[in-house]
Amino acid sequence: MKFQDLDIIQPIQDALREKNYEEPTPIQEQAIPLVLKGKDLLGCAQTGTGKTAAFSIPMIQNLQASLPEGQKHRKIRGLILTPTRELAIQIGENIKEYSKYTRINHTVIFGGVKQGAQVNRLSKGVDILVATPGRLLDLIQQRIIHLADIEIFVLDEADRMLDMGFINDIKKVLKLLPRKRQSLFFSATMPDNILKLSQEILFKPEKVEVTPAATTAETIRQFIYYTNRDTKKNLLRHIIKDNEMDQVLVFARTKHGSDRIARDLNKKDIKAAAIHGDKAQNQRQKTLSQFKNGQLTVLVATDIAARGIDIDKLKWVINYDIPDQPETYVHRIGRCGRAGEEGIAIAISEPEENVYVKAVERLTKEKLEEVEDNPFPQTEKPMTAKEKKEWNKEKMRKRQEYFDNRKKKPGNGNRRKKR
Secondary structure (H helix, E strand, O other): OOHHHHOOOHHHHHHHHHOOOOOOOHHHHHHHHHHHOOOOEEEEOOOOOOHHHHHHHHHHHHHHHOOOOOOOOOOOOEEEEOOOHHHHHHHHHHHHHHOOOOOOOEEEEOOOOOOHHHHHHHHOOOOEEEEOHHHHHHHHHOOOOOOOOOOEEEEOOHHHHHHOOOHHHHHHHHHHOOOOOEEEEEEOOOOHHHHHHHHHHOOOOEEEEOOOOOOOOOOEEEEEEEOOHHHHHHHHHHHHHHOOOOOEEEEOOOHHHHHHHHHHHHHOOOOEEEEOOOOOHHHHHHHHHHHHOOOOOEEEEOHHHOOOOOOOOOOEEEEOOOOOOHHHHHHHHOOOOHHHOOEEEEEEEOHHHHHHHHHHHHHHOOOOEEOOOOOOOOOOOOOOHHHHHHHHHHHHHHHHHHHHHHHHOOOOOOOOOOO
């Protein structure tokens, strides 16, 4: 099937042709005709399968068809709610490309930056608004945004929304939407709490499920190294250099950990930078741009970026820390092997994380291929509960000691600034 077989209007087809879109992905092939007919949709598809185009292309077309002639001030008629700033920006970029030959306009709003530029853009009127929950509710409270004219509502990455604690924000937004609307609900996984939420949002929905929940793309090969806690960073450097990686996305569990990994790699002449929630938005965007254009070899990210980074032809993803939620592993490795390209996902497991590896294999029904040529093999045994408790206690003691010593150093006290 070709895109021209999906009853898509010519202006959008022209834009798709410029992007070299020829054949729709399975989620696009099934979802686009249903959305064009005005149906509510429950979509389950793994990351990297083309969900953004599946909802944004028919959304643009439907709103174009109902756009009043000569309307001076546009009202927001389409709302896309998404969990992270990176994902909101990515969706906005795609909408800009798909709608370039239509009369539809859009804007993106998110927190972490001053609202002035976003408010200025809204004041000019937009058809489609892409938003993160916090900034959306903030501008609604300020009476800058009104949702009474919404015709199409999209909740994207619903499971990630719940993981990040946005359930109450979502319910607040739902109360402000008109009852008569078209709603599209997308999630990579469909546990009971997600299905329950979908029932509150959708009316007699059509269901599209292109892959079993929480499966990995066939284009991604998965490998694992078993090592020890104190040799992990050495193994990471070995993997990057041995495979001559020129662009690799590394996932860490914590913000502090991602900064530490980036610092260690830079000391060994591997250009790296970290991206996480504590970084300013402009700093995050600058780092991401440097990674995309090849100025950085390694981008170290926390899970806030797991579904918000879209890099063309990214081949390598490394799980430096194995996530305790196996679904998170699926979302992480979904950053590579996109759009039919080859991807290679590597996991590095220390003894305490072996149990998380087993959980991943149970969920995906795939066994990770162990790399035998490992210069830093795992020799330690997982700690017992008592040993882990003592280890955590000692870790906290050393941390407190570090901060106490910093306070004692000259110049770290509260001093008045000289005028």
